[in-house]
Each structure stands twice: as structure tokens, then as C-alpha cells.
Amino acid sequence: MQTLRRTVAILTFPAIAWLGAACERDTPTEARPGGMALSVSGDLTDALSTDLGQSYQVILSCTDGHSVILWVGSATLTSLAADVEAINASDTGVSCTLDSTALDPSSQTAAWTVYDYNPSNNALAPRNAPNKMPATTTGTTTTFDFLPGKFTALLTTTDRSLTGDLSMTTLTDQISVSGPATTTFMTQHGGGDCVNNFPAAVRFYFVSPSASGSTVGTPPAGFYTQFWWSNRAHLLLTTGNGTGTIIANVGDPSEWSDWNGQRPTPDNPEVATAFQKAIRNVQTVGLSFGGLCFFETGVTAMYPSGNPSPDEVFSSNFSEVTP
Numbered sequence: 188m189q190t191l192r193r194t195v196a197i198l199t200f201p202a203i204a205w206l207g208a209a210c211e212r213d214t215p216t217e218a219r220p221g222g223m224a225l226s227v228s229g230d231l232t233d234a235l236s237t238d239l240g241q242s243y244q245v246i247l248s249c250t251d252g253h254s255v256i257l258w259v260g261s262a263t264l265t266s267l268a269a270d271v272e273a274i275n276a277s278d279t280g281v282s283c284t285l286d287s288t289a290l291d292p293s294s295q296t297a298a299w300t301v302y303d304y305n306p307s308n309n310a311l312a313p314r315n316a317p318n319k320m321p322a323t324t325t326g327t328t329t330t331f332d333f334l335p336g337k338f339t340a341l342l343t344t345t346d347r348s349l350t351g352d353l354s355m356t357t358l359t360d361q362i363s364v365s366g367p368a369t370t371t372f373m374t375q376h377g378g379g380d381c382v383n384n385f386p387a388a389v390r391f392y393f394v395s396p397s398a399s400g401s402t403v404g405t406p407p408a409g410f411y412t413q414f415w416w417s418n419r420a421h422l423l424l425t426t427g428n429g430t431g432t433i434i435a436n437v438g439d440p441s442e443w444s445d446w447n448g449q450r451p452t453p454d455n456p457e458v459a460t461a462f463q464k465a466i467r468n469v470q471t472v473g474l475s476f477g478g479l480c481f482f483e484t485g486v487t488a489m490y491p492s493g494n495p496s497p498d499e500v501f502s503s504n505f506s507e508v509t510p
Contacts, residue, residue: 416483
């Protein structure tokens with residue numbers, strides 16, 4: 188992991204307001220309200236039996252408006268498939284898909300990647316081609332454009348110097364947006380305050396595929412504790428110019444909640460145990476875009492009129508400090 192000097196100053200301008208704590212929640216931090224009935228797309232059983240040493244890129248997407256991406260081996264993919272079948276059997280009415288693609292190791296990259304929701308707004312699509320305006324990184328600063336009509340969901344990396352055991356790590360991100368001053372931001376699916384699409388916000392996010400096992404939630408699923416969002420540190424995105432800083436202690440259970448909105452507190456032992464494993468085995472880390480109610484419903488820039496020139500630019504100066 189990188190050990191970088193921590194920036195302690197916090198700047199607040201009208202464009203972005205920094206809040207020290209998010210509202211306490213009992214509902215899922217990422218999905219919209221409602222149950223989840225998942226189904227596996229493709230012949231997953233055949234894929235798993237082909238090569239037990241194969242790695243897969245997995246996109247788990249639901250029609251309730253959320254999607255996540257992770258990279259797993261055959262054993263974890265088998266566990267995910269079992270969760271999918273169990274939840275599907277609960278017949279709660281919201282459909283989801285689990286898409287897996289065998290990875291070519293030579294094609295994998297640790298670069299920062301920005302993910303938008305596809306036109307259906309039900310699944311993630313990476314900007315990984317030059318004509319898709321991918322994120323660009325110089326040193327510790329990564330930038331990307333908010334594209335008109337697109338909801339951006341994630342900005343993440345699998346860089347080994349930034350992942351692994353983060354149990355003693357403090358995350359810091361100096362964030363700025365720049366563009367037309369009259370630009371506003373919105374999320375979708377009522378993610379702003381559980382009813383409306385405002386305010387939009389950005390917060391820390393990490394993934395740990397090995398941290399499976401919690402069965403807390405309805406319907407139960409072990410994968411809930413593989414995905415974590417900072418449930419204090421976040422920035423409100425309001426207008427088109429401004430800067431701010433968010434800071435989160437990865438090892439502090441009070442600062443995080445999982446897919447199902449559960450906090451890893453002592454009175455929640457299964458989730459707490461999974462959290463301790465998750466923070467020591469982080470695969471992906473970065474930022475998630477949504478609101479104050481739902482944390483990964485995506486954010487789009489609402490430009491003052493017509494096609495903007497230039498686009499709204501998001502800048503992230505991400506760093507980690509480990510004692």
C-alpha cells in the first residue's frame with residue numbers, strides 16, 4: 188500500500204458541501220427499496236466446470252436500479268451462484284442477472300476506471316476505450332467528464348499498492364468539479380433522500396469478494412458483506428464549480444455499511460466478522476456516486492442548456508495513509 192502524507196485541511200465552496208456524517212439508515216445503502224430475486228444469465232455451471240483455476244469478471248445487476256462489478260475465482264463465483272439461486276427461490280419479484288466473463292490475464296489493468304449505467308440504467312458499463320472518454324490519471328489525480336445523459340456510478344481501481352490489507356488505513360480524497368457554474372447534479376431512483384433525486388453525493392467504496400458469509404437481510408445472501416460504502420464521509424454535489432475533501436478510517440466499523448445497509452457493530456456479529464475480513468482483503472477501492480439515501484444510484488450533470496462545452500470535469504486526488 189502507498190503511504191502518503193495526509194491532507195488535513197478541508198475546503199468547502201458552494202459547489203460541494205462536505206458533511207461529516209450521513210443519515211443513519213436501516214435500508215440498503217446501495218439498492219432501492221424492495222426485495223431482490225436474482226437469476227443467473229448464461230450457462231454458469233458449464234463455465235465453472237471448464238477451468239477451476241480460471242478468473243472471472245462478474246457484473247451483478249438488478250432492475251431495482253443498482254449494479255456492482257468484481258473479479259473472482261471459480262470458488263467465489265460458485266458461492267455467488269448459490270446466493271443467486273437462493274434469492275431467486277424467495278420469489279420477491281425484482282429480477283437481477285449475474286453475468287460472468289472469463290478473463291484473459293493479459294487484458295487486466297489496475298488503472299482507475301469510471302463506470303456508467305448503460306441506457307437501461309440497470310447495469311454498469313466501463314469506459315475502457317478511447318472513444319468512450321475514459322478516466323485519465325496523472326500521479327495520484329484522476330479526472331473524467333460527466334457525459335450528458337449518463338449516470339456515473341463508480342470510479343475505482345484494483346491497484347495492488349492501494350488494495351489488500353487496509354485495516355489500519357485512512358483514505359483521503361481531495362475532490363473538485365469544474366465546468367459551467369450553473370450546472371447542477373442529480374441521482375436517480377429517489378436516491379437523494381429516499382424520495383427525490385436530490386441531493387447527489389459521492390463517497391468511498393470498496394469490494395472484498397472473500398468477505399462472504401453474512402446471511403443478514405431479507406432475502407438472505409452471503410454477498411451483501413462483499414460490498415462496503417462509507418456511511419459518514421461524503422461530498423454533496425450541487426453546482427458546477429468547487430472543491431472539498433473526504434476522509435474515512437477503513438478500520439472504524441462505525442464509518443461503513445454494507446450492501447444491505449447493515450453496520451458491522453458488536454450487536455451485529457455476523458456482519459462485524461465479515462467486515463474484519465473484508466478490510467484485510469480489499470480487491471477494489473475508490474468512489475461511489477449516488478445520494479444520501481442510496482449510495483450507488485449514479486450521478487449525472489444537469490447542464491444549463493443544450494450540449495455543454497466543455498463537459499463538467501470531476502477530479503479525484505486519492506491517497507492512503509497507513510501507520
